[in-house]
Structure formats: C-alpha cells, structure tokens
Amino acid sequence: MGVMRIGHVNLRVLDMDAALGHYIGVLGMSKTGEDEAGNIYLKAWDEWDRYSLILSPSDRAGMNHIAYKVEHDSDLDALRQRVEDYGIAVEEVPAGTLQYCGRAMKFNLPSGHEFYLYAQKEFAGKAVGVTNPDPWPQNRTGAAVHWLDHALLICELNPEKGINKVAENMDFMKKALDFYLAEQVMVGPDGDIPAAAWMFRSSTPHDIAFVGGEKMGFHHCAFFLDSWDDVLKAADIMAMNKVRIDVTPQRHGITRGYTIYFFDPSGNRNETFAGLGYLAQPDMPVITWTEQELGRGIFYHTGELVPSFTDVYT
Numbered sequence: 001m002g003v004m005r006i007g008h009v010n011l012r013v014l015d016m017d018a019a020l021g022h023y024i025g026v027l028g029m030s031k032t033g034e035d036e037a038g039n040i041y042l043k044a045w046d047e048w049d050r051y052s053l054i055l056s057p058s059d060r061a062g063m064n065h066i067a068y069k070v071e072h073d074s075d076l077d078a079l080r081q082r083v084e085d086y087g088i089a090v091e092e093v094p095a096g097t098l099q100y101c102g103r104a105m106k107f108n109l110p111s112g113h114e115f116y117l118y119a120q121k122e123f124a125g126k127a128v129g130v131t132n133p134d135p136w137p138q139n140r141t142g143a144a145v146h147w148l149d150h151a152l153l154i155c156e157l158n159p160e161k162g163i164n165k166v167a168e169n170m171d172f173m174k175k176a177l178d179f180y181l182a183e184q185v186m187v188g189p190d191g192d193i194p195a196a197a198w199m200f201r202s203s204t205p206h207d208i209a210f211v212g213g214e215k216m217g218f219h220h221c222a223f224f225l226d227s228w229d230d231v232l233k234a235a236d237i238m239a240m241n242k243v244r245i246d247v248t249p250q251r252h253g254i255t256r257g258y259t260i261y262f263f264d265p266s267g268n269r270n271e272t273f274a275g276l277g278y279l280a281q282p283d284m285p286v287i288t289w290t291e292q293e294l295g296r297g298i299f300y301h302t303g304e305l306v307p308s309f310t311d312v313y314t
C-alpha cells in the first residue's frame, strides 16, 4: 500500500517544562517516553503507536523532521528505489535511530525538509482499549485531541527567480510517494503558478500541505477533534491557559475544516482541526483556488488573510 499516514513530527522547543504544560496540560497528550538527549515523546489518546510528537530541547523553535508510516517493511525498499530514481539521495538508518521505531529511510524533500519513512513503531494502544471500548476516556485532560492529523510546511517560492519548491514537492510526492492532490492554489497573471498544495494518502483532504513563502520552514501541525463544539471548547481551554491564539475558531474554505491556530510556548504554530471535510479519493477532481479568492480559501467567513498567518512561522 505504501505510505499510510503521518507518523510524527519532531519539534524543537525552548523550554521543555512550558512545552509539556502546553502539549499535555492544554492539548491533553500523554508523555510516553524520553531519551538520553532529553527528547520527550508524546501521544494522543486515540492513537495506538507509541508517539506522534517528539519535543527536542533547543535554543531555536521549528521542526527537525517529519515522518510518515508505510504499511509493510517491504514498502521501505520499494519507496527507497522510487525516491532514488527520482534523483534524491536516501539514507537507510537502522532500527532505533528513530526511537522506538524499526529501520527507516531518511531523505530531504525538494524543499529541503527532512523526511523519514518507517514501517514499525512500538505499539502503545488507544486509551480506551479495543475490547468494548468507551467512545472517549473519562480521565482525559485539556482539549483531549484525538490524533496528529497533518502538517503544513512552508516551501521557498520566488517565481521571479524561477524558484518554486511547492511545485517541486508536489511533483515529488505524486511521482515518488504516490500522494494525491486534493486542493491547490494557483497564482500569477495567468493563474498557472502553484503556490500551495494539500495532498493525501489516507481518505482525508490532506496528510501534508505545502505553502509558498520566503524561505523553508514549519507552519503548523494539526491535531484532530471531533466537532465544532470540541473546537469551541478547545479555544475556551486555550483562553483559560493564556495560550497565544493566532486565529480564533473559523472554517477553512480549503478542506472545509473547522480550525483554531495557536502557538506553543516556543512559538511553533499548532492547529486543532475538526470535521472530516470530505472523503478524499484518488479519482476525486482536484479543487483549485485562485489568487483572488485565496483569503476565502484559508478563512472562509472573513475572506481575509491574517498577516501573521502567512508571515509568522518557525
């Protein structure tokens, strides 16, 4: 089957105690491991693998790497070949290099972001178990996010210099990793320059997204919630905990998701994302947003881009 879903992101944080207060206290994740380097591993209650978030102590915020899980160990060899045939060097790293994971394939996307594929991660189980489970755990805390849903990466885009890493990533993800394009933003006088892309391997509108910017970076990672009510309550919890909110509850035109954007104490942007949007399928026609309607694509109600949303990222 190849790539199944997003596996984890590794974020750098400036103050680990403050970060844990955020990801555990506010978002409701649980600590499930740590290593000698001081990295902390966390999972959400509805996930079954050992972790979906690695927090690494650092003096600079941002993302170290992003990892996707493939279905079979043999997929790793097949995809390694595809990535190398595409012209990108791949390094195979032994089991345990990614803590609690089997062997992995490491490479950089055309945009420069460090990317891993792995097939095995230690099993932890959902908080509600799998035998006659409750719909949600009674002892959950904070917003009680279900799972890490997707990430959005900023890729260098400078059409005047002929640089478009969004387009390069789109092509690579499609040809080498069999991702499908759900939605795209096309800009320029002729509307023929890809400036953003939402791509999937699962059946949700996106497992990864790329947006053009001045330089490569990490825009946000999103955690899933069930409903609009849950998004509202999550915003309440953020306010109670003085979390810096970037954009209060809103609907996206793109993906149709219900959203809140906010920052962790280090300045890494997070999102809570609710609603499945629509069923994404390989034969679904690609949705295109024009430059004129980009604001409505991002923030459907106001139709206006918030400057911090496009300018601030780590």
Ligand SMILES: [Fe+2]
Residues within 6 Å of the ligand: 150, 151, 152, 220, 222, 271, 273
């Ligand atoms: Fe998102």
